[in-house]
Amino acid sequence: xxxxxxxxxxxxxxxxxxxxxxxxxxxxxxxxxxxxxxxxxxxxxxxxxxxxxxxxxxxxxxxxxxxxxxxxxxxxxxxxxxxxxxxxxxxxxxxxxxxxxxxxxxxxxxxxxxxxxxxxxxxxxxxxxxxxxxxxxxxxxxxxxxxxxxxxxxxxxxxxxxxxxxxxxxxxxxxxxxxxxxxxxxxxxxxxxxxxxxxxxxxxxxxxxxxxxxxxxxxxxxxxxxxxxxxxxxxxxxxxxxxxxxxxxxxxxxxxxxxxxxxxxxxxxxxxxxxxxxxxxxxxxxxxxxxxxxxxxxxxxxxxxxxxxxxxxxxxxxx
Amino acid sequence: xxxxxxxxxxxxxxxxxxxxxxxxxxxxxxxxxxxxxxxxxxxxxxxxxxxxxxxxxxxxxxxxxxxxxxxxxxxxxxxxxxxxxxxxxxxxxxxxxxxxxxxxxxxxxxxxxxxxxxxxxxxxxxxxxxxxxxxxxxxxxxxxxxxxxxxxxxxxxxxxxxxxxxxxxxxxxxxxxxxxxxx
Numbered sequence: 488x489x490x491x492x493x494x495x496x497x498x499x500x501x502x503x504x505x506x507x508x509x510x511x512x513x514x515x516x517x518x519x520x521x522x523x524x525x526x527x528x529x530x531x532x533x534x535x536x537x538x539x540x541x542x543x544x545x546x547x548x549x550x551x552x553x554x555x556x557x558x559x560x561x562x563x564x565x566x567x568x569x570x571x572x573x574x575x576x577x578x579x580x581x582x583x584x585x586x587x588x589x590x591x592x593x594x595x596x597x598x599x600x601x602x603x604x605x606x607x608x609x610x611x612x613x614x615x616x617x618x619x620x621x622x623x624x625x626x627x628x629x630x631x632x633x634x635x636x637x638x639x640x641x642x643x644x645x646x647x648x649x650x651x652x653x654x655x656x657x658x659x660x661x662x663x664x665x666x667x668x669x670x671x672x673x674x675x676x677x678x679x680x681x682x683x684x685x686x687x688x689x690x691x692x693x694x695x696x697x698x699x700x701x702x703x704x705x706x707x708x709x710x711x712x713x714x715x716x717x718x719x720x721x722x723x724x725x726x727x728x729x730x731x732x733x734x735x736x737x738x739x740x741x742x743x744x745x746x747x748x749x750x751x752x753x754x755x756x757x758x759x760x761x762x763x764x765x766x767x768x769x770x771x772x773x774x775x776x777x778x779x780x781x782x783x784x785x786x787x788x789x790x791x792x793x794x795x796x797x798x799x800x801x802x803x804x805x806x
Numbered sequence: 807x808x809x810x811x812x813x814x815x816x817x818x819x820x821x822x823x824x825x826x827x828x829x830x831x832x833x834x835x836x837x838x839x840x841x842x843x844x845x846x847x848x849x850x851x852x853x854x855x856x857x858x859x860x861x862x863x864x865x866x867x868x869x870x871x872x873x874x875x876x877x878x879x880x881x882x883x884x885x886x887x888x889x890x891x892x893x894x895x896x897x898x899x900x901x902x903x904x905x906x907x908x909x910x911x912x913x914x915x916x917x918x919x920x921x922x923x924x925x926x927x928x929x930x931x932x933x934x935x936x937x938x939x940x941x942x943x944x945x946x947x948x949x950x951x952x953x954x955x956x957x958x959x960x961x962x963x964x965x966x967x968x969x970x971x972x973x974x975x976x977x978x979x980x981x982x983x984x985x986x987x988x989x
Contacts (some may be wrong), residue, residue, distance in 0.1 A: 516875065516892045525928040528878040698935075749913075788888050 492789050493605040496616040499664040507668055510634050513785035514778065521559055521780055531560035531791055534591040538564045539581065539618070541597045545777065546752055547617050547627070551594050556785035560592075578602060582610045592790065597739035600657075613790040621655050623654040626786060627663025627751055630656045630779040632669065632670070634771050635706055637778070638747050643670035645704045648700040650732065651710030651759050652681040652721075658751045662708055663689050667740060676700040677710075680721045697732050701739065709734050725758050739769060747771055814941065814959055814967070824853070827938055828860040830954045834936060836906040838867050842901065844930075846922055847875040847893035852971040853940055854909035872897035874908075879921035900928035902976040909952075911969035913939040916950035920985055935967040939972035941965050 492506055499507065520528055540548055548564065552685045553734045567581075578597075582805040585593060592613040595603050600620030602649070609612035618624040639645050647666050653659040666673045667690060674692035675682060678698075686693060700707065714730060718724050722728045739746055748760070750771045756762045766771060816824060835841050838861060843855030852874045858869045875893035898904075908922050919937060926935060938954035943961050959982065961967060966985045970977050 513892055516894050517897060520878075524926065524930075527928070529924065530880075530883060790891075791883065791888065792885040 490626060492786075494790070495603070496625055496786050497603050497607060497614070497616045497792070499625050499628045499661045499668070500623065501536045502625075502665075504668040507629070507665055510629055510782065510785050510789060511636060513789060514629075514633055514781040516553060517714040517781040517784040517788075518777070521553075521777070526557050527559055528557065529559045530788060531555070531558040531759070532610075534558045534560045534791060535589070536562050536592040536787070537585055537592065537640075538562060538779050539585075539593055539595045540564070540566050540619075541595070541602070542618070544596055544617070546779070547596065550776070550779040551615075551626075551783050553780045554787055557780070558595060558784055558787055560787070561593050563590075578606055579609060581770070582598060585611050586612065592787070606619050614805075615790065618657055620773070621657050623664075624657040624662045624751075625661050625665075626779065627658045629660055629664070629786070630775055630782045631708060631749055632750070633782055634749060635666075635671075635747070636669075636773045637774070638771060639705065641670075641794075642666065644672060646672045646674065646675055646703055647703045648674040648694065648704040648706070649708045649710060650676045650697060650700060650734065652712055653677055653686065653710065654681045654683050654721075655713065656710050657663060658708075659710060663691060667691075674700060674703065678722055678728070681716070692776075697734070698738060699740070701742045701746065704746060705744065706749060707734060708749040708751070709760050711751065711753060712755055714755065719782055725755075729758050733759060733761060734764050735739065736763045736767065739764060745769070749775055810982045810985040813854060813979055813981050814957060815980040819977050820940075823940065825855055825860055827940075827954050827956055828864065831907055831936075831938060832858065832861055832865065833919050833932070834836045834953060835907070836866045838869055839864050840904040840933065842870040842898060842904050842906050842924070843870075844872040844874050844897065844906055846906050846908065846978065847873060847877075847895075849939060849969050849971050849974065850910040852873075852973045853911060854907075855973075857938070869954055870898050870904075874922055874925055875918075876918055876921035876925055879925045881921070881982045883919060884979045896927070897929050901926060903931070904911055906932040906935045908935060908937045910937075910939050911971075912967050913937070913950075913959075914943050914945050914967075915953050916946045916948035919950050920948050940969060971986075 510614045540692055590612055594617050595606055596617040597619050600622035602619045603614055603616035635664055649659045663673050674694055676694035676697055746769050750772045754760055754765055807830050843854040843858050845851035845865050852869055858871050861869050873896050875895045877892045936953040936959040939952045940954055942955045942958045961982055968981045970979050972978050
């Protein structure tokens with residue numbers, strides 16, 4: 488079935504290139520809605536969406552909430568700190584309770600990889616993964632793709648390098664899956680201690696030196712260096728990380744072409760990225776945030792509503 | 807059993823019809839002040855563009871155009887699911903106190919126009935909204951009527967009215983075909 492996404496959005500890994508393109512194409516007209524004076528369309532009127540966040544998030548949660556509200560859905564935010572019960576039990580109980588309250592969709596962020604899938608197999612509502620452990624963060628991947636596609640057009644053969652803590656990054660995984668499906672050349676760059684051992688098996692190039700990555704790439708997706716990584720012994724110090732892997736304008740000045748700089752936020756200015764780069768002409772970081780709302784609206788829209796096979800039938804009838 | 811498709815308007819007849827509709831639009835709005843032609847995606851947009859060009863040539867003024875995609879205002883998302891393609895909506899900054907003319911290719915159940923009225927209301931409060939359609943095929947399910955009609959035809963619900971425009975289809979004509987015929 489072309490077009491349809493199925494019941495859930497768990498990651499970019501299970502999606503086809505056509506499904507990814509459908510989401511991106513749908514997101515484009517949704518950008519315009521956020522620029523209207525009345526930033527609201529009635530599309531999801533009467534639907535209830537629960538934002539279930541088991542992990543801290545500002546940008547993603549607010550972005551989902553805007554997307555839901557601009558489509559006229561009713562939203563409930565459940566922010567849950569850690570619980571004493573095991574995570575599996577908590578999720579099953581939560582899922583049963585939510586279903587009992589007649590909801591339509593769940594947006595879930597969870598520190599455990601696979602939590603979204605676990606939930607999706609146990610409830611009838613649509614499940615959207617807003618980040619699960621170190622597995623995937625599909626809507627972030629999609630908004631990065633939309634930003635890159637807006638900048639470059641077709642991504643076939645475009646060179647995108649993901650810089651930083653790839654090991655712990657669900658953003659990196661969703662990016663790699665999505666970019667490769669759309670035909671881009673993908674590389675990673677970072678200290679070996681922060682790259683997965685088997686990264687080569689994902690079909691990406693590995694750069695040990697950020698200078699080499701800058702020379703190669705059309706765009707850099709700069710990952711946040713989580714400050715607790717230093718205590719974990721992955722890197723000697725933040726200063727050293729900045730000195731070796733930081734994206735600075737001095738380094739970018741040596742690039743053979745105009746680079747496009749992405750960052751999923753929140754930024755550690757002066758660690759993985761310098762302020763003059765983050766605020767400079769190469770940066771598309773705020774475009775990413777704007778695209779995030781549009782991409783999430785597109786995902787909600789495509790997952791909502793009736794059965795996809797009926798949409799095909801309807802297309803053949805009167806419009 | 808299936809009847810041959812019949813041509814309702816050929817290219818020349820379509821052009822004549824659009825010219826008459828353009829005159830009626832100007833008459834109805836007592837000139838072109840504050841006139842905005844808003845085409846409904848998809849073929850309404852091309853028809854609005856043509857009506858606009860005709861009016862501009864006749865009156866020597868420029869006429870504002872807009873495009874409206876009503877997909878997100880449909881009332882059947884829950885039953886038929888999302889439409890695969892959402893088109894672009896672009897309208898002049900404000901519709902307040904303007905004379906808006908909605909332009910569409912075929913008027914049938916009226917549900918598209920209902921959705922368009924809802925969407926326009928989110929962009930402001932026009933002085934007046936009127937509806938111009940190239941083909942009125944009857945079969946309304948809502949209390950909606952067209953102010954300016956290119957051609958009214960009588961067809962059964964088993965039939966389909968196809969409007970083709972040069973910009974998208976490489977030809978200008980209007981054809982009645984059986985619903986289950988090959989497209």
